[in-house]
Amino acid sequence: xxxxxxxxxxxxxxxxxxxxxxxxxxxxxxxxxxxxxxxxxxxxxxxxxxxxxxxxxxxxxxxxxxxxxxxxxxxxxxxxxxxxxxxxxxxxxxxxxxxxxxxxxxxxxxxxxxxxxxxxxxxxxxxxxxxxxxxxxxxxxxxxxxxxxxxxxxxxxxxxxxxxxxxxxxxxxxxxxxxxxxxxxxxxxxxxxxxxxxxxxxxxxxxxxxxxxx
Amino acid sequence: xxxxxxxxxxxxxxxxxxxxxxxxxxxxxxxxxxxxxxxxxxxxxxxxxxxxxxxxxxxxxxxxxxxxxxxxxxxxxxxxxxxxxxxxxxxxxxxxxxxxxxxxxxxxxxxxxxxxxxxxxxxxxxxxxxxxxxxxxxxxxxxxxxxxxxxxxxxxxxxxxxxxxxxxxxxxxxxxxxxxxxxxxxxxxxxxxxxxxxxxxxxxxxxxxxxxxx
DNA sequence: CTGCGCATCATACTTTCATATGATGCGCCC
DNA sequence: GGGCGCATCATATGAAAGTATGATGCGCAG
Numbered sequence: 001x002x003x004x005x006x007x008x009x010x011x012x013x014x015x016x017x018x019x020x021x022x023x024x025x026x027x028x029x030x031x032x033x034x035x036x037x038x039x040x041x042x043x044x045x046x047x048x049x050x051x052x053x054x055x056x057x058x059x060x061x062x063x064x065x066x067x068x069x070x071x072x073x074x075x076x077x078x079x080x081x082x083x084x085x086x087x088x089x090x091x092x093x094x095x096x097x098x099x100x101x102x103x104x105x106x107x108x109x110x111x112x113x114x115x116x117x118x119x120x121x122x123x124x125x126x127x128x129x130x131x132x133x134x135x136x137x138x139x140x141x142x143x144x145x146x147x148x149x150x151x152x153x154x155x156x157x158x159x160x161x162x163x164x165x166x167x168x169x170x171x172x173x174x175x176x177x178x179x180x181x182x183x184x185x186x187x188x189x190x191x192x193x194x195x196x197x198x199x200x201x202x203x204x205x206x207x208x209x210x211x212x213x214x
Numbered sequence: 215x216x217x218x219x220x221x222x223x224x225x226x227x228x229x230x231x232x233x234x235x236x237x238x239x240x241x242x243x244x245x246x247x248x249x250x251x252x253x254x255x256x257x258x259x260x261x262x263x264x265x266x267x268x269x270x271x272x273x274x275x276x277x278x279x280x281x282x283x284x285x286x287x288x289x290x291x292x293x294x295x296x297x298x299x300x301x302x303x304x305x306x307x308x309x310x311x312x313x314x315x316x317x318x319x320x321x322x323x324x325x326x327x328x329x330x331x332x333x334x335x336x337x338x339x340x341x342x343x344x345x346x347x348x349x350x351x352x353x354x355x356x357x358x359x360x361x362x363x364x365x366x367x368x369x370x371x372x373x374x375x376x377x378x379x380x381x382x383x384x385x386x387x388x389x390x391x392x393x394x395x396x397x398x399x400x401x402x403x404x405x406x407x408x409x410x411x412x413x414x415x416x417x418x419x420x421x422x423x424x425x426x427x428x
Numbered sequence: 429c430t431g432c433g434c435a436t437c438a439t440a441c442t443t444t445c446a447t448a449t450g451a452t453g454c455g456c457c458c
Numbered sequence: 459g460g461g462c463g464c465a466t467c468a469t470a471t472g473a474a475a476g477t478a479t480g481a482t483g484c485g486c487a488g
């Protein structure tokens with residue numbers, strides 16, 4: 001069975017490894033490379049955070065116990081930075097509360113050392129797969145935000161009120177405009193947002209989190 | 215500090231306990247009652263599944279190791295039955311893989327025995343709180359489905375196509391109708407669904423999972 | 429058989445929406 | 459100062475949507 005180790009574009013999916021133990025890094029590097037991943041290793045959590053891999057990687061394999069910055073700290077920092085990379089924890093000193101804490105914080109898996117190679121591969125494969133899905137929706141949202149950024153302030157106001165269900169007349173009153181002006185803004189919104197119907201515009205507004213307030 | 219132990223309607227939130235050990239059940243019952251929950255205990259997983267509490271309870275405290283049906287089995291059965299009650303596991307024989315498995319299956323918490331009373335209260339409180347939220351959206355969806363059920367087949371078709379962004383003319387062609395008939399159906403849809411605007415109807419359609427196909 | 433819900437359509441009218449053309453004014457940058 | 463983007467509005471026209479009245483036909487339960 002061949003797992004999914006490539007992105008839609010055909011590039012190998014990147015797996016990042018953060019562990020202060022050289023031999024563990026090397027062993028994991030070989031294991032993951034052998035099934036087709038591109039592997040980036042880091043001996044220091046900070047080095048990972050400062051690298052571009054923090055956003056490029058599709059899965060992070062992370063040791064819990066490390067000097068200075070623990071795996072949990074790193075996970076928390078990623079969360080604060082809104083980096084939603086799937087995290088697979090591993091540790092040689094595992095206990096139940098630790099594993100529960102990690103999972104509650106959003107970890108994909110938690111493997112006590114020593115683990116079976118297949119367990120690691122399964123965990124990484126699951127993480128990579130969900131990351132590819134996440135990136136799809138992420139890409140979509142970025143493209144959407146780019147279109148929304150083209151709108152002027154007025155156009156955003158009109159879009160918000162229109163998708164909230166108001167008629168042009170009401171919008172005009174609310175913004176102190178004439179109805180014809182509202183229509184002009186509305187037409188520009190449709191073009192700039194590339195919405196082929198008003199129904200679609202409503203959905204785009206929802207995806208953008210556009211709500212209620214003018 | 216007083217935790218949330220009551221529903222919106224003012225009734226005490228129900229916490230179900232499933233454990234084959236009488237003394238554990240009694241101790242938990244006293245603990246949870248002392249902070250204001252209504253407690254239902256079950257010595258047998260099957261008794262719980264067969265009871266009305268399976269759907270009424272806001273949180274389930276569940277022992278992992280029990281005769282015949284394990285806590286995991288019960289969790290799986292609840293999942294199959296689409297009963298999304300928050301589950302807090304507890305066990306005297308905990309290990310890391312077990313806890314990880316439980317959390318991956320959607321458990322809210324996993325407490326090794328013996329646990330601190332406060333830990334259990336925190337876990338239950340978190341479960342109950344999220345369950346109240348879930349019920350809000352659930353109630354909303356039920357009410358929505360009730361309105362949707364009032365629609366005739368034709369009206370549903372028209373609603374689907376209209377919220378997909380089609381013009382009345384296109385809908386008429388698609389369904390082999392005249393445009394005026396489509397308008398009539400559309401008007402009835404708006405009334406029956408209690409939508410005050412087309413934008414709202416689009417959102418209702420999305421909540422109902424109404425998609426694409428006629 | 430008769431009533432009822434459902435679906436269908438026509439005619440007619442009103443309102444809303446969309447778009448084009450043309451124009452004015454403002455702030456801003458080179 | 460002249461061009462440019464933005465906002466504003468008027469007028470005009472056409473399409474789309476919403477509503478009301480009235481009518482026909484079908485199937486089905488009482």
